[in-house]
Amino acid sequence: MTSSQTSRRGWVWHALSLLILAAFCGSLYLASKRIDYTWRWSRLPQYLLSTGGEEIDAPFDGTVSIAADDKTLTITPLLGVGAAQTIPDIAVPLVADGEVVFRGNTLGKKPGISAGPLLIGLWLTLRISFVSLIFALVLGVLAGLGRVSHNPTARDVASFYVEIIRGTPLLVQLFIAYFFFAPTLHLSAFAAGVFGLSVFTGAYIAEIVRAGIQAVPKGQTEASQSLGLSGLQTLRHVVLPQAIQKILPPLAGQFINLIKDSSLVSVMALTDLTKAGREVVSSTFSPFEVWFTVALMYLILTGGLSLVVNRLEKRLARHD
Amino acid sequence: MTETAEVPLIKASDIEKRYPNGTLGLKRASLSVALGEVVVIVGPSGSGKSTLLRTLNGLETITAGEITIDGHLLHERAADLRRLRTSVGMVFQQFNLFPHLSAIENLMLAPQKVLKLSAAEARARAEKLLAKVGLADKADVHPAQLSGGQQQRVAIARALAMQPKVMLFDEPTSALDPEMVGEVLEVMKQLASEGMTMCVVTHEMGFARAVADRVVFMDRGEIVCEAAPAGFFDAPTHERLKTFLRQVLKA
Ligand SMILES: Nc1ncnc2c1ncn2[C@@H]1O[C@H](COP(=O)(O)OP(=O)(O)O)[C@@H](O)[C@H]1O
Numbered sequence A: 001m002t003s004s005q006t007s008r009r010g011w012v013w014h015a016l017s018l019l020i021l022a023a024f025c026g027s028l029y030l031a032s033k034r035i036d037y038t039w040r041w042s043r044l045p046q047y048l049l050s051t052g053g054e055e056i057d058a059p060f061d062g063t064v065s066i067a068a069d070d071k072t073l074t075i076t077p078l079l080g081v082g083a084a085q086t087i088p089d090i091a092v093p094l095v096a097d098g099e100v101v102f103r104g105n106t107l108g109k110k111p112g113i114s115a116g117p118l119l120i121g122l123w124l125t126l127r128i129s130f131v132s133l134i135f136a137l138v139l140g141v142l143a144g145l146g147r148v149s150h151n152p153t154a155r156d157v158a159s160f161y162v163e164i165i166r167g168t169p170l171l172v173q174l175f176i177a178y179f180f181f182a183p184t185l186h187l188s189a190f191a192a193g194v195f196g197l198s199v200f201t202g203a204y205i206a207e208i209v210r211a212g213i214q215a216v217p218k219g220q221t222e223a224s225q226s227l228g229l230s231g232l233q234t235l236r237h238v239v240l241p242q243a244i245q246k247i248l249p250p251l252a253g254q255f256i257n258l259i260k261d262s263s264l265v266s267v268m269a270l271t272d273l274t275k276a277g278r279e280v281v282s283s284t285f286s287p288f289e290v291w292f293t294v295a296l297m298y299l300i301l302t303g304g305l306s307l308v309v310n311r312l313e314k315r316l317a318r319h320d
Numbered sequence B: 001m002t003e004t005a006e007v008p009l010i011k012a013s014d015i016e017k018r019y020p021n022g023t024l025g026l027k028r029a030s031l032s033v034a035l036g037e038v039v040v041i042v043g044p045s046g047s048g049k050s051t052l053l054r055t056l057n058g059l060e061t062i063t064a065g066e067i068t069i070d071g072h073l074l075h076e077r078a079a080d081l082r083r084l085r086t087s088v089g090m091v092f093q094q095f096n097l098f099p100h101l102s103a104i105e106n107l108m109l110a111p112q113k114v115l116k117l118s119a120a121e122a123r124a125r126a127e128k129l130l131a132k133v134g135l136a137d138k139a140d141v142h143p144a145q146l147s148g149g150q151q152q153r154v155a156i157a158r159a160l161a162m163q164p165k166v167m168l169f170d171e172p173t174s175a176l177d178p179e180m181v182g183e184v185l186e187v188m189k190q191l192a193s194e195g196m197t198m199c200v201v202t203h204e205m206g207f208a209r210a211v212a213d214r215v216v217f218m219d220r221g222e223i224v225c226e227a228a229p230a231g232f233f234d235a236p237t238h239e240r241l242k243t244f245l246r247q248v249l250k251a
């Protein structure tokens, strides 16, 4: 069949794809039937967006007094140091008038819509991926340049780094980051997660950068040097601009991997999307709905990133 | 000849190039090129022509001997080497234009970054040179959209933008389709007639005969003999040169 025929009847093929997809979903449903699973999708939205209101915690140890409207709450410091604090618009007070509370105790709930645990987890996943991405890029570009450097020490150090990281599992590296580097370098769990993820991803980016640079023909460097440009100027104005086009597609793949790999930080007392999923499962007993939803949320992140990178790639490729 | 011709612009004395893998690319070759002179280097493939040319602007280091450019020793110290390179222009067989830059940007890069010209000065200089090689209308075109002949002319203009004292050409027409050879040779002839000092490695014997002040024959890493074109082509004395000329002229 010629390609023009394929494109003219394109919708037939796409309809077939949809049919296959539907059959797949149907068989998933049937499979769940066989183990007597009750789907309760209605339980899920509250874990994305919570309408139960936002919990208000006590800012310090103190005595609570509730005003006549039953909504305004005043907390007076226990030892009489500092000013009393008034908190308005508490919909559901969870403490009684005159009760003594300690810092962090829940005083009540404020009405309104707030992010549920899954969205909060998604936000952490986004933040840790983004921060790690920045560090991984810096690390990866430096190590990649080291791999192609004329300086033997730079080459050795960069190779050592890349080989060690690529030769050990990410989960083990994260444990080392959390149990060794976090206490010795006084890192928070988040910082330790960023540390582990960016050191890991940096090693892969280094290889991508090395391959990109080596793909630029030697004649380019020679032409640049014969014009009197220094090594650094050659790198900056001749080699890197050409390497970047070759680096970008695999780099995008690596960023997507980073987002997915970040799910492993859920072992480090960090409530990312995956950890949030686990917590929601244990309170809803609806693992199927939760994990499908979590998967979809990861897909939205990675798919969005793919789109952005495709755009960028097209723009960079204009000149070839 | 004028007095300046007595101090050669390029003087390579007994230079040797042993590649890291042990190949001897050059065996004790000596060559001097006077100001305004056009020297054409010919010889069979693998005879060391490229190696010789590349040592003259420091793209290859030498393992023995010494090279002076305009009286300065070609040091291996990066800073000195860079300064000397600005006075030696190089044109490659494969053009080696920067594909991510337009034609005029190819010409402007080095003058701006190395000579610290302003963008306006570099642009004015580049426009003049593009016009000189007949490509004023291609200023904003990227190399991929130019023919081979056009690319090589841009590459010549790019080297000229640094206002070098000498231009080295390494088989500038060997990668071109036959119908484009003429336009590149024409530009080179014009340069020669303006008094540019040139070292040209080429298989274009017609060009050598017409333009060269001196023709140098290389074989197996050695400079076997050199002579003015008339004697070189019409009364070759050296056996190896005779064999070479027979093969080239037969082809
Ligand atoms: N980078 C290199 N490493 C090792 N040997 C080389 C290298 N470049 C050239 N040679 C060798 O040096 C000799 C001269 O090569 P070259 O100067 O390129 O010859 P020509 O330009 O006359 O064809 C050849 O034997 C070639 O194989």
Ligand SMILES: [Mg+2]
Pocket: B049, B050, B051, B171
């Ligand atoms: Mg050659």
